[in-house]
Amino acid sequence: MMKRTNIILLLVACFIGGMLSTSCKKTFLEKPKGGAVTVDTIFDTRNQAQYAVAQMYMLCVRGYFPETYDGCRPEAVTDQLYIIHPAYDWASNTINTGSYITGNMSADNNCDYGFGQDNGAGFYWHYKGIRQANLVLKNIDKVADADNAWKTDVKGQALFCRAMQHYELFRYYGGVPIVNKPLDGTLKIAIPRSSVQSVVDSVVKWCDQAASMLPATRPSADFGRVTKLAAMALKARILLYAASPLYNTPGNMKGDVSGARFNDTRDTVLAYASYDKERWNKAAKAAKDVIDNAAAGGVSLLNTGHPLTTGETYATLGDYESVWNVFANQELILVNTSNQVPSSAGWADGSAWGQYLSSKLRLAQWGVKNNVPIEFIQQYEKIDGTKWTMPASGTDLPVDAAAWNLDPRFYQTIAYDGKYYSSQRGILAYYKKGDYSTDGNLASSDAGVDGYATETYKFVARVDNMTDNHFAWPVFRLAEFYLGYAEALNEYQGPSAEAANYLNKIRQRAGMPDKNPATIDAFRDAVQNEETIEFAYEGHRYNDLNRWLKAKTVLNTVLHGIQTTARNVGGQLKRTWTTVPFVTRVFPAKYYYVPFPSTEISLRYLGNSSWDGQNPGW
16 A cells, blocks of 8 residues: 555645646746735645646656546557547547547547536647646746755656656647746747757656656655656657657658658757657667666566466456556556545545546446457457468357457457456347347447447456556556567667567567567567557557558558347357448648647747748648
């Protein structure tokens, strides 16, 4: 229990009504107005200052699992999930999924989200977090009853938080205004977009500074606070992204960004001026630094030699499933622990993870079904490491799915009709009744009986009596840097034993055979697929498809699903199945960069006298 104590107290503080934050309905740098609570009173004592730190974490170290009534999984805009369109567009309107997947995203209805549909566009929330971090940095020295070591630690946390939100803005918009002080709002705001290079360099600098101030480890009561390794992890991630083709575009991929560039000097806010292979070397070194410093931070790959899940207790989980079920396990570098906020009864109730949008698996008829397209299912290899193609139909889905003999991570991630789930849910029933007596209890939605037969169950409670409070959202875990190192090393110097070693450490943990691709292209395909599977439903897919310049191909297609129908065969229930179209996806090239809200564009501070600052195509 001690691992949860302090972070709960911090997060409770976040319910204090915006004491140091700005209104999301106003411009994002506006000075807060009035009120009895002032900066001086907040930073008077160490105890009071913790409230400001709590607000900073709430705004800056976000989780991507639904945390509001109208929230949805971020993968709804990728090929990992399909939420029925248009009947359930309301269920994913925090990221405007319905308009996004049909090619109709707009400046005022984009996929960057805040804290729920009624709380304004996500763009403003990033700068609320940045302002909060800058306020902490500016004022923490005023705390009279704290020693210098504590103040230095808090400054390191604030630098990390400021870097984190600049990174978040970068991954959506490209180059953005860099804000490194809490502007008071009394003067005309005139902070134009900075280049991609400037944003990346700033984030890297702040991460280096934070790493020098933060401790390597923290006591269990401080689980959820950033450490030196977390700062190094953020640096490694943004350098990997910056080295990737979206930003560091090689000559043979220029055509892939046609429609997402101005083809003039404005492109510095979208990408580097020219390709530089050395960026991959920097990314490789940063990832290796994370790996080399992991042990000192008390972090290691969770690998007990048990790749298969054999039951519904912690002891019977496969290692991969344990990574996202076992609270505070050794692989986690940084997590969002908002799920641990106390309920009215005084302890964590898992409400953030038990929202009905999370899955029908969690809340049965009250849940919204998170359907898994077969195009994504086919990313999982067979257990022998070979590719496969799903048949068009079958006679008994649970028997057929077992016979596919896929990567064990498939069976630890995807639920399907006829699968035994838990003692509470039993055998899952998604089928349409056919000549059976009734439809399955998970077959229906507000759109009618659909019989769609697959859902993801990653981060949906199954063990521990289907309670949710063992979940914490992994912001960074060590496996990311094993694969990031392998990816960057291959791009810099081609396939090597070193790169293959780190690729295969992740495959071995999962129970998959080693791969040793002989060419740079084959290795690239292998490591990208490994990243796709290992981090399924952890918020990586949107970024990865974009940075690899694959979204325009992967997301301009028809996504399909599995539909099951019950048949009475000699008194036995058989789930016959067929593949059916879900939706025709559209991904215009301009989607590679999210549009800025029209309100901010109208103020004309983002660009210059001849350009309003908006991204190309919008």
